[in-house]
Amino acid sequence: MAPKKVLDPENINENIKKLVYAVRGELYIRASELQKEGKKIIFTNVGNPHALGQKPLTFPRQVVALCQAPFLMDDLNVDILFPADAIARAKHYLSYTSGGLGAYSDSRGLPGIRKDVADFIMRRDGYPSDPELIFLTDGASKGVTHLLNILIRNENDGVLCPIPQYPLYSATIQLVGGTLVPYYLSEEAGWGLDVKEMRSQVLEARKKGITVRGLVFINPGNPTGQCLSEANLRELIQFCYEEHIVLLADEVYQQNIYQDERPFISAKKVLMDMGPPYSNNVELASFHTVSKGYWGECGQRGAYFELTNMHPKTVDELYKVASIALSPNVPGQIFVGLMVNPPKPGDISYPKFAEESKAILDSLRRRAHMMTDGFNSCRNVTCNFTEGAMYSFPKIKLPAAAIAAAKRAGKAPDVFYCLKLLEATGISTVPGSGFGQKEGTFHVRTTILPSEDDIPEVMRMFKTFNEDFMAQYEGPQSRL
Numbered sequence: 001m002a003p004k005k006v007l008d009p010e011n012i013n014e015n016i017k018k019l020v021y022a023v024r025g026e027l028y029i030r031a032s033e034l035q036k037e038g039k040k041i042i043f044t045n046v047g048n049p050h051a052l053g054q055k056p057l058t059f060p061r062q063v064v065a066l067c068q069a070p071f072l073m074d075d076l077n078v079d080i081l082f083p084a085d086a087i088a089r090a091k092h093y094l095s096y097t098s099g100g101l102g103a104y105s106d107s108r109g110l111p112g113i114r115k116d117v118a119d120f121i122m123r124r125d126g127y128p129s130d131p132e133l134i135f136l137t138d139g140a141s142k143g144v145t146h147l148l149n150i151l152i153r154n155e156n157d158g159v160l161c162p163i164p165q166y167p168l169y170s171a172t173i174q175l176v177g178g179t180l181v182p183y184y185l186s187e188e189a190g191w192g193l194d195v196k197e198m199r200s201q202v203l204e205a206r207k208k209g210i211t212v213r214g215l216v217f218i219n220p221g222n223p224t225g226q227c228l229s230e231a232n233l234r235e236l237i238q239f240c241y242e243e244h245i246v247l248l249a250d251e252v253y254q255q256n257i258y259q260d261e262r263p264f265i266s267a268k269k270v271l272m273d274m275g276p277p278y279s280n281n282v283e284l285a286s287f288h289t290v291s292k293g294y295w296g297e298c299g300q301r302g303a304y305f306e307l308t309n310m311h312p313k314t315v316d317e318l319y320k321v322a323s324i325a326l327s328p329n330v331p332g333q334i335f336v337g338l339m340v341n342p343p344k345p346g347d348i349s350y351p352k353f354a355e356e357s358k359a360i361l362d363s364l365r366r367r368a369h370m371m372t373d374g375f376n377s378c379r380n381v382t383c384n385f386t387e388g389a390m391y392s393f394p395k396i397k398l399p400a401a402a403i404a405a406a407k408r409a410g411k412a413p414d415v416f417y418c419l420k421l422l423e424a425t426g427i428s429t430v431p432g433s434g435f436g437q438k439e440g441t442f443h444v445r446t447t448i449l450p451s452e453d454d455i456p457e458v459m460r461m462f463k464t465f466n467e468d469f470m471a472q473y474e475g476p477q478s479r480l
């Protein structure tokens with residue numbers, strides 16, 4: 001018999017075996033298989049706009065193209081191919097580097113871009129931001145990992161996470177060996193966040209010997225799509241102050257807002273508005289990325305996080321951790337630079353940039369309505385409006401017979417439903433269990449990213465499937 005492998009699955013890191021990341025889980029794997037077999041799959045499982053046909057914004061790509069191929073700027077035709085402001089911007093970014101995009105940067109990112117990020121935060125919030133406390137990272141995911149890594153010492157350290165939550169958090173907490181302490185969002189209250197619920201979860205955790213050291217919130221929410229009010233943010237900050245908890249503010253969807261009642265407000269601004277003792281005590285890490293918004297540049301892996309009220313020695317330790325990977329990718333950093341300093345009125349490229357970005361946002365807003373209304377017109381389906389972010393998270397009331405059938409098939413009921421949806425329509429979603437949901441409730445997450453022209457057909461297919469599914473397990477719709 002061959003000797004056991006060193007990396008026998010029995011012997012690998014237990015934390016890796018235990019972690020689950022549903023966004024690329026069973027449903028995604030089955031969808032990929034069906035695609036190989038020739039079935040048309042609509043991938044609504046990942047918030048990956050360009051994969052669903054969103055066109056890149058022109059100006060940022062022109063600038064990065066020139067940064068990647070600076071010799072183009074020596075070509076006599078460059079002025080015909082590229083607008084003067086793109087050329088000027090490319091030269092400007094290259095002056096930030098020591099050796100262009102092919103050279104490592106500082107492990108926190110290029111100082112010039114970090115300064116641009118700090119200026120952006122200052123303009124956005126009205127409070128100063130220190131470039132030394134800004135780290136550029138390969139996607140926000142990397143920054144979140146750094147923070148969870150430094151926060152969690154062992155399994156007795158807990159991090160409060162919303163349920164439902166984006167599984168980057170549950171998976172990374174598992175990976176670094178900590179404990180997720182859930183706080184449930186209230187679906188009935190538009191996925192609002194309830195500090196009383198958090199407090200009781202902290203007490204429960206303490207009884208089990210867990211020290212709650214961090215609190216994650218996602219605003220606008222993934223998968224839940226809610227936008228937090230200023231009052232809610234204040235409560236959160238006060239809670240973190242009283243309980244001595246670090247706040248992790250995932251604000252990657254800050255540009256994706258589809259209603260006017262609750263515009264995006266950053267946790268940093270609310271914290272500063274609150275004044276002492278909050279503004280000078282509560283430790284905050286805020287995350288932003290080029291993957292979302294009207295940029296959707298997921299593949300570029302550009303992001304930043306900003307630290308507030310952190311001990312300088314802890315900042316140094318984070319710098320040390322970032323330096324293990326030497327340098328965040330430099331093209332991604334240029335995208336961050338462009339995101340925080342897009343063309344301004346009066347610039348040659350401004351009209352086109354404004355038109356392109358507005359068209360994307362306006363369309364996303366319409367799509368948010370189309371999806372929500374579509375779901376709410378389906379039997380046994382209810383869906384809160386997608387106020388922000390990129391997802392719809394309808395609740396599916398599954399008949400008892402469907403739950404029993406799922407059990408016989410050895411599947412969680414929502415996985416069963418999503419697999420049937422996939423097989424029948426090619427729509428690839430993520431079951432609610434991948435994000436966590438209240439016991440006995442079932443959800444499906446879809447992105448709102450299929451093109452506006454495709455959405456009516458996607459919703460029609462969903463509705464037909466759902467009607468057939470419900471009829472199969474519940475009998476035909478009774479006439480009221």
Ligand code: DCS
Pocket residue numbers: 023045046047048138139140141142166168218222250252288289290291298302303
């Ligand atoms: N935070 C949240 C709330 C996210 O939804 C995502 C990505 C990230 C962080 C990480 O983004 P980047 O690493 O690309 O900057 N969202 C995933 C999702 O739910 N679907 O697609 C990706």
